[in-house]
Amino acid sequence: MVRVPVNPPTHGWSLTVPPRLWRELTDHLFRDGGEHGAVILAGLADGPRGPRLLAREVLLARDGVDYTIGTAGHSALTATFVRDAVIRARNERLVYLAVHRHLGTDAVGFSRVDLASHERGYPALRQITGLPVGGIVLADAAAAGDLWLPDGGRAALAELVVPGGNLVRLRPRSARGGQAAAIHDRQARLFGDLGQETLGRMRVAIAGLGGVGSILVETLARLGVGALVLIDDETVEDTNLPRLVAADPSDVNAAKVELAIRNARRANPDIDLTVLAERIETPRAREELTRCDWIFLAADSHAARFWVNRAVNQFHIPATQIGVKVRVGADGTIGQIHAVARLLIPAGGCLWCNELIDPTELAIDMHPDRERDAARYVPGVPAPSVIALNGLVAMEAVDQFMLAGTGLHHDPDDTTWTLYLPRDRTRIPQVPRRDPACPWCSEAGQLGRGQH
Known part of the structure; x- marks a missing residue:
């Protein structure tokens, strides 16, 4: 080989x-x-x-x-x-x-x-x-x-x-090795100088800057990723503080993008940042997604899933969708915990194929806040959320990106998804389904259509 x-x-x-x-x-x-x-x-x-x-x-x-x-x-x-x-x-x-x-x-x-x-x-x-x-x-x-x-x-x-x-x-000829900055010496011993340079030239989007997103910002900046696109329209609430990296009580009511900027620049003063304090479905946010090397989807709305799924397949940008769900019974009993990192590869079986985008919820998500709340018969109830569970899949996602970007995965054809069941100490690989007539990841749909 x-x-x-x-x-x-x-x-x-x-x-x-x-x-x-x-x-x-x-x-x-x-x-x-x-x-x-x-x-x-x-x-x-x-x-x-x-x-x-x-x-x-x-x-x-x-x-x-x-x-x-x-x-x-x-x-x-x-x-x-x-x-x-x-x-x-x-x-x-x-x-x-x-x-x-x-x-x-x-x-x-x-x-x-x-x-x-x-x-x-x-x-x-x-x-x-x-x-x-x-x-x-x-x-x-x-x-x-x-x-x-x-x-x-x-x-x-x-x-x-x-x-x-x-x-x-x-390329016509392979790149020749350079010299990684001294600050990244220990990393470059794994990635090689060219691997570290690769991370430094990449432009990565993070959609959603809550519990998972804040860990992603901190980790990617410290890895030496050269440019981040930060997307989130929400502000910090006091119940967010235990899950936001380096947050303190003075950050309550601040925009989540402001915390992300502060953490990214503290970790990597030279990092290039594009900041969008807006929802992912806005025209500017959708455009920025299409101009990246990788996307991390850490927002769990169906609209966010839809637009990232579009960027992956219509514009051929790999992504990782990350989520944690804790099932709670009507009587407050804690059920199974699901933590997932889904590697989204163009033409490889997408969120739409796998019925992870609900058309009804998508239609509701595309409305303004007040109309979204009114459209739902059952008001939203805050779900359990813990920083350690967020970190479990955030780090899995970053590892996938880091090893893929530097060419270190043993099996480059392995693009399975990973489901964790922490209460059972179980890690389950999942092979995504692919619909040959999918409107997004097949030649019958929008695959590779780009801007035309």
Whole structure:
């Protein structure tokens, strides 16, 4: 097995391919030593470091039918296959990307024959679609891209991202090691200098800054994450104090975002913060979610689940949903405690597929506060909440993010969810269901649509 190098995020154009589509593509292209071809149809979106292409569908070229020996003596996609793919790209407002492989491991580039083919064909294809078109070439642990832009310009692909159990970033050549800051020396001994640099370049959102969210802010800032997007519209109540990191009585009635700012800057004075003291369903908050490398969902409303689920699948941003529920009987008897960390991977089975977003509750959540309360027949009753239980799943979620971002998970295909039953001392892995016709995580829905 080829070890994929750790490459910190970089600026420029990127292509994100969900793990399921990546396996489909690489199983086709790398199945033997021969030449094979495919086309990716991709959405388009803004990203934290530049424009992002979002793989929505992979069209596999059949050997000898769609991918044959061309006039220059090398294999190429047939004119009919290209025509059909380009027409689909034009009609669905998607980006056309032809893909093939070269031999090699951690470095790759286009041949002169490849580039001559691009110059002959891509200007016409670009004119047909009105969107970028291009070519991608892969090696075992490297990727390069040649993009032809609608304004007549041309750009190289900075990186190809596969957001799975390990967050893989492929480039034409692997990054070279730097030097981690002395303050992070002990961490860099685990992550490596490039791993620590990776965390320092990532932009991470935390939606919900209560008991779980405050632990996330503190931990991510101390890990050296470079930028946080903090989203919460609530203020601190006195009953919140036992669960908010570093809170004291003077913080009552303060905005929760203010505590988060204070804690983040105390832990990491150089951290970049984007602060939104508003609900997650506001246009600005929804937009900021789509411009991150990872999202932590620590708010338990159905609206919050809906908008994060949308960002994961429509914009290919991995996320972790975190929650703790303590069941209490009508007579006050404490029942089972559920603590869960759900790793949400694009195209991998989502919150909607798994019936974790209730359409009725979602409709109620989208109304103003007074109308939400009036719409519910039973008024909300505060549920038990304890900092230690919050910490159990908050740390699980951060560990998943930390190990994925630095490429340290042993099994990059393992994206199971984790359910804890603390009273039984039980840890249960859960494999999420995937609906092939899901309106969000399937090609039949909004997968990879981006901003179009």
